Amino acid sequence: MLKIENLHVSYGGISALRGVNMTIEDNKIVTLIGANGAGKSSTLRAIMNLVKKEGTITQDGEDISAMKTMDIVKRGIALVPEGRKVFANLTVEENLILGAYTRTDKAAILKEMNNIYELFPRLKERLWQKAGTLSGGEQQMLAVGRAMMLKPKVLMMDEPSLGLAPLLVKDIFAIIKEIHRQGNTILLVEQNAKKALEIADYAYVLETGSLVLEGTGAELLVHERVKAAYLGEA
Ligand code: ATP
Numbered sequence: 104m105l106k107i108e109n110l111h112v113s114y115g116g117i118s119a120l121r122g123v124n125m126t127i128e129d130n131k132i133v134t135l136i137g138a139n140g141a142g143k144s145s146t147l148r149a150i151m152n153l154v155k156k157e158g159t160i161t162q163d164g165e166d167i168s169a170m171k172t173m174d175i176v177k178r179g180i181a182l183v184p185e186g187r188k189v190f191a192n193l194t195v196e197e198n199l200i201l202g203a204y205t206r207t208d209k210a211a212i213l214k215e216m217n218n219i220y221e222l223f224p225r226l227k228e229r230l231w232q233k234a235g236t237l238s239g240g241e242q243q244m245l246a247v248g249r250a251m252m253l254k255p256k257v258l259m260m261d262e263p264s265l266g267l268a269p270l271l272v273k274d275i276f277a278i279i280k281e282i283h284r285q286g287n288t289i290l291l292v293e294q295n296a297k298k299a300l301e302i303a304d305y306a307y308v309l310e311t312g313s314l315v316l317e318g319t320g321a322e323l324l325v326h327e328r329v330k331a332a333y334l335g336e337a
Contacts, residue, residue: 191235
Protein backbone atom coordinates (compact mmCIF):
# COMPACT_ATOMS: atom_id res chain seq x y z
CA MET A 104 0.00 0.00 0.00
CA LEU A 105 1.17 3.46 -0.89
CA LYS A 106 0.16 6.26 1.44
CA ILE A 107 0.52 9.97 0.76
CA GLU A 108 0.14 12.24 3.73
CA ASN A 109 -0.09 16.00 3.81
CA LEU A 110 1.79 16.44 0.54
CA HIS A 111 2.81 19.96 -0.36
CA VAL A 112 4.68 20.99 -3.51
CA SER A 113 5.51 24.49 -4.58
CA TYR A 114 7.46 25.93 -7.46
CA GLY A 115 9.34 29.13 -6.72
CA GLY A 116 6.95 30.08 -3.96
CA ILE A 117 3.84 29.23 -5.97
CA SER A 118 1.91 26.46 -4.36
CA ALA A 119 0.93 23.53 -6.62
CA LEU A 120 -0.18 21.00 -3.99
CA ARG A 121 -1.59 21.96 -0.61
CA GLY A 122 -1.88 19.07 1.78
CA VAL A 123 -2.88 16.09 -0.37
CA ASN A 124 -3.75 12.78 1.34
CA MET A 125 -4.23 9.65 -0.72
CA THR A 126 -4.15 5.90 -0.21
CA ILE A 127 -3.35 3.52 -3.03
CA GLU A 128 -4.22 0.03 -1.93
CA ASP A 129 -2.54 -3.01 -3.42
CA ASN A 130 -3.99 -4.48 -6.59
CA LYS A 131 -6.38 -1.61 -7.13
CA ILE A 132 -6.79 0.84 -9.93
CA VAL A 133 -6.79 4.30 -8.38
CA THR A 134 -7.33 7.34 -10.53
CA LEU A 135 -6.62 10.99 -9.96
CA ILE A 136 -8.64 13.36 -12.10
CA GLY A 137 -8.58 17.12 -12.34
CA ALA A 138 -8.35 20.03 -14.75
CA ASN A 139 -5.18 21.33 -16.40
CA GLY A 140 -2.75 22.58 -13.81
CA ALA A 141 -4.62 21.04 -10.85
CA GLY A 142 -1.41 19.33 -9.71
CA LYS A 143 -1.87 15.78 -10.98
CA SER A 144 1.59 15.42 -12.53
CA SER A 145 3.14 17.10 -9.52
CA THR A 146 1.60 14.40 -7.32
CA LEU A 147 3.20 11.62 -9.37
CA ARG A 148 6.51 13.45 -9.58
CA ALA A 149 6.48 13.97 -5.81
CA ILE A 150 5.96 10.25 -5.22
CA MET A 151 9.04 9.56 -7.40
CA ASN A 152 10.94 12.28 -5.53
CA LEU A 153 11.44 14.24 -8.74
CA VAL A 154 10.28 17.52 -7.19
CA LYS A 155 10.93 19.18 -3.87
CA LYS A 156 8.11 18.42 -1.50
CA GLU A 157 6.85 18.38 2.07
CA GLY A 158 4.82 15.57 3.53
CA THR A 159 5.22 11.85 3.93
CA ILE A 160 5.01 9.02 1.45
CA THR A 161 5.08 5.49 2.76
CA GLN A 162 5.09 2.16 0.98
CA ASP A 163 3.87 -0.71 3.13
CA GLY A 164 4.57 1.39 6.20
CA GLU A 165 8.10 2.32 5.21
CA ASP A 166 8.89 5.99 4.70
CA ILE A 167 10.14 6.48 1.14
CA SER A 168 9.77 10.27 1.09
CA ALA A 169 13.49 11.01 1.11
CA MET A 170 14.65 8.10 -1.03
CA LYS A 171 16.44 8.63 -4.31
CA THR A 172 14.27 8.13 -7.38
CA MET A 173 16.39 5.16 -8.43
CA ASP A 174 15.75 3.47 -5.08
CA ILE A 175 12.04 4.17 -5.34
CA VAL A 176 12.08 2.52 -8.78
CA LYS A 177 13.93 -0.45 -7.28
CA ARG A 178 11.18 -0.77 -4.70
CA GLY A 179 8.76 -1.38 -7.55
CA ILE A 180 7.23 2.01 -8.23
CA ALA A 181 7.38 3.07 -11.87
CA LEU A 182 6.15 6.16 -13.68
CA VAL A 183 5.09 6.48 -17.29
CA PRO A 184 5.53 10.23 -17.67
CA GLU A 185 3.25 12.44 -19.72
CA GLY A 186 4.29 12.95 -23.30
CA ARG A 187 5.73 9.67 -24.53
CA LYS A 188 9.26 10.06 -23.32
CA VAL A 189 10.93 7.29 -25.29
CA PHE A 190 14.55 7.18 -26.44
CA ALA A 191 13.99 8.40 -29.99
CA ASN A 192 17.29 7.16 -31.45
CA LEU A 193 17.00 3.66 -30.04
CA THR A 194 14.88 0.90 -31.49
CA VAL A 195 11.68 -0.35 -29.91
CA GLU A 196 13.50 -3.42 -28.64
CA GLU A 197 16.37 -1.37 -27.19
CA ASN A 198 13.89 0.87 -25.40
CA LEU A 199 12.24 -2.16 -23.83
CA ILE A 200 15.53 -3.75 -22.81
CA LEU A 201 16.61 -0.50 -21.17
CA GLY A 202 13.34 -0.54 -19.23
CA ALA A 203 14.58 -3.62 -17.41
CA TYR A 204 17.69 -1.89 -16.10
CA THR A 205 16.96 -2.73 -12.47
CA ARG A 206 16.62 -6.45 -13.23
CA THR A 207 19.12 -9.19 -13.86
CA ASP A 208 17.07 -12.33 -14.41
CA LYS A 209 17.32 -12.79 -18.20
CA ALA A 210 14.65 -15.47 -18.44
CA ALA A 211 12.16 -13.33 -16.55
CA ILE A 212 13.02 -10.32 -18.70
CA LEU A 213 12.38 -12.31 -21.88
CA LYS A 214 9.09 -13.52 -20.48
CA GLU A 215 8.06 -9.96 -19.75
CA MET A 216 9.01 -8.89 -23.27
CA ASN A 217 6.79 -11.59 -24.68
CA ASN A 218 3.98 -10.47 -22.42
CA ILE A 219 4.40 -6.93 -23.73
CA TYR A 220 4.35 -8.13 -27.35
CA GLU A 221 1.07 -9.88 -26.63
CA LEU A 222 -0.39 -6.73 -25.10
CA PHE A 223 0.99 -4.53 -27.87
CA PRO A 224 1.23 -6.52 -31.11
CA ARG A 225 2.13 -3.29 -32.90
CA LEU A 226 5.36 -3.05 -30.97
CA LYS A 227 6.27 -6.58 -31.93
CA GLU A 228 5.89 -5.71 -35.60
CA ARG A 229 8.22 -2.77 -35.15
CA LEU A 230 11.01 -4.10 -32.96
CA TRP A 231 13.76 -2.72 -35.19
CA GLN A 232 12.17 0.63 -35.84
CA LYS A 233 13.68 3.72 -34.21
CA ALA A 234 11.30 4.82 -31.46
CA GLY A 235 11.36 8.41 -32.71
CA THR A 236 9.74 7.35 -35.97
CA LEU A 237 6.81 5.57 -34.29
CA SER A 238 3.40 7.24 -34.40
CA GLY A 239 2.31 9.10 -31.29
CA GLY A 240 0.07 6.24 -30.19
CA GLU A 241 2.79 3.68 -30.76
CA GLN A 242 5.24 5.77 -28.71
CA GLN A 243 2.69 5.90 -25.92
CA MET A 244 2.41 2.12 -25.99
CA LEU A 245 6.19 1.82 -25.95
CA ALA A 246 6.38 4.14 -22.92
CA VAL A 247 3.90 1.92 -21.07
CA GLY A 248 5.71 -1.24 -22.21
CA ARG A 249 9.04 0.12 -21.08
CA ALA A 250 7.71 0.86 -17.59
CA MET A 251 6.26 -2.65 -17.44
CA MET A 252 9.74 -4.04 -18.06
CA LEU A 253 10.59 -2.98 -14.50
CA LYS A 254 7.87 -5.38 -13.39
CA PRO A 255 6.64 -2.72 -10.98
CA LYS A 256 4.29 -3.36 -8.10
CA VAL A 257 2.81 0.07 -8.61
CA LEU A 258 2.57 1.43 -12.14
CA MET A 259 1.81 5.14 -12.29
CA MET A 260 0.67 6.57 -15.59
CA ASP A 261 0.40 10.25 -16.44
CA GLU A 262 -2.30 10.85 -19.06
CA PRO A 263 -1.73 7.73 -21.14
CA SER A 264 -4.67 8.55 -23.41
CA LEU A 265 -3.59 12.10 -24.20
CA GLY A 266 -3.66 12.86 -27.91
CA LEU A 267 -4.69 9.36 -28.95
CA ALA A 268 -7.34 8.64 -31.57
CA PRO A 269 -10.61 7.33 -30.05
CA LEU A 270 -9.94 3.73 -31.07
CA LEU A 271 -6.51 3.78 -29.46
CA VAL A 272 -7.97 5.39 -26.33
CA LYS A 273 -10.22 2.36 -26.03
CA ASP A 274 -7.19 0.09 -26.52
CA ILE A 275 -5.09 1.83 -23.91
CA PHE A 276 -7.82 1.57 -21.25
CA ALA A 277 -8.31 -2.12 -22.09
CA ILE A 278 -4.56 -2.60 -21.71
CA ILE A 279 -4.52 -0.80 -18.35
CA LYS A 280 -7.23 -3.19 -17.16
CA GLU A 281 -5.21 -6.15 -18.39
CA ILE A 282 -2.03 -4.90 -16.67
CA HIS A 283 -4.06 -4.59 -13.49
CA ARG A 284 -5.47 -8.08 -13.93
CA GLN A 285 -1.92 -9.40 -14.10
CA GLY A 286 -1.42 -8.23 -10.51
CA ASN A 287 -0.28 -4.63 -10.73
CA THR A 288 -1.46 -1.73 -8.66
CA ILE A 289 -2.23 1.22 -10.92
CA LEU A 290 -2.24 4.92 -10.17
CA LEU A 291 -3.71 6.62 -13.18
CA VAL A 292 -3.77 10.35 -13.86
CA GLU A 293 -6.26 11.25 -16.54
CA GLN A 294 -8.15 14.07 -18.11
CA ASN A 295 -10.42 11.53 -19.73
CA ALA A 296 -12.44 11.37 -16.52
CA LYS A 297 -15.21 9.14 -17.81
CA LYS A 298 -12.97 6.33 -19.02
CA ALA A 299 -10.70 6.61 -15.98
CA LEU A 300 -13.59 6.44 -13.50
CA GLU A 301 -15.12 3.52 -15.35
CA ILE A 302 -12.09 1.35 -14.68
CA ALA A 303 -11.16 2.78 -11.26
CA ASP A 304 -11.71 0.99 -7.97
CA TYR A 305 -11.16 4.28 -6.19
CA ALA A 306 -10.77 7.86 -7.37
CA TYR A 307 -9.71 11.28 -6.19
CA VAL A 308 -10.58 14.68 -7.65
CA LEU A 309 -7.94 17.37 -7.47
CA GLU A 310 -8.74 21.06 -7.87
CA THR A 311 -6.01 23.72 -7.70
CA GLY A 312 -3.77 21.67 -5.48
CA SER A 313 -6.36 20.26 -3.07
CA LEU A 314 -8.46 17.11 -3.10
CA VAL A 315 -12.13 18.04 -3.19
CA LEU A 316 -13.78 14.66 -3.61
CA GLU A 317 -13.02 10.97 -3.32
CA GLY A 318 -14.95 7.76 -3.65
CA THR A 319 -15.26 4.62 -5.71
CA GLY A 320 -15.14 5.08 -9.47
CA ALA A 321 -18.82 4.15 -9.63
CA GLU A 322 -19.75 6.73 -6.98
CA LEU A 323 -17.90 9.56 -8.68
CA LEU A 324 -19.31 8.69 -12.11
CA VAL A 325 -22.77 9.65 -10.85
CA HIS A 326 -21.69 12.52 -8.58
CA GLU A 327 -23.30 15.81 -9.62
CA ARG A 328 -20.13 17.86 -9.19
CA VAL A 329 -18.07 15.39 -11.22
CA LYS A 330 -20.75 15.17 -13.89
CA ALA A 331 -20.90 18.94 -14.23
CA ALA A 332 -17.18 19.66 -14.13
CA TYR A 333 -15.55 16.61 -15.71
CA LEU A 334 -18.08 14.60 -17.66
CA GLY A 335 -19.67 17.43 -19.60
CA GLU A 336 -23.11 16.57 -18.25
CA ALA A 337 -24.30 19.75 -16.65
P1 ATP B 1 -2.01 19.01 -16.76
O1 ATP B 1 -3.26 18.21 -16.78
O2 ATP B 1 -2.15 20.29 -17.53
O3 ATP B 1 -0.78 18.23 -17.08
P2 ATP B 1 -1.52 18.81 -13.90
O4 ATP B 1 -2.77 18.64 -13.10
O5 ATP B 1 -0.73 17.60 -14.15
O6 ATP B 1 -1.85 19.55 -15.25
P3 ATP B 1 0.88 19.97 -12.80
O7 ATP B 1 1.68 19.69 -14.02
O8 ATP B 1 1.13 19.16 -11.60
O9 ATP B 1 -0.66 19.91 -13.14
O10 ATP B 1 1.05 21.50 -12.46
C1 ATP B 1 0.46 22.09 -11.29
C2 ATP B 1 0.84 23.57 -11.26
O11 ATP B 1 2.23 23.71 -11.01
C3 ATP B 1 0.58 24.32 -12.55
O12 ATP B 1 0.11 25.60 -12.23
C4 ATP B 1 1.94 24.38 -13.23
O13 ATP B 1 2.06 25.52 -14.04
C5 ATP B 1 2.86 24.45 -12.04
N1 ATP B 1 4.17 23.83 -12.34
C6 ATP B 1 4.39 22.52 -12.65
N2 ATP B 1 5.71 22.28 -12.84
C7 ATP B 1 6.34 23.46 -12.63
C8 ATP B 1 7.70 23.87 -12.66
N3 ATP B 1 8.68 23.01 -12.91
N4 ATP B 1 7.96 25.18 -12.41
C9 ATP B 1 6.98 26.07 -12.12
N5 ATP B 1 5.68 25.74 -12.06
C10 ATP B 1 5.35 24.45 -12.31
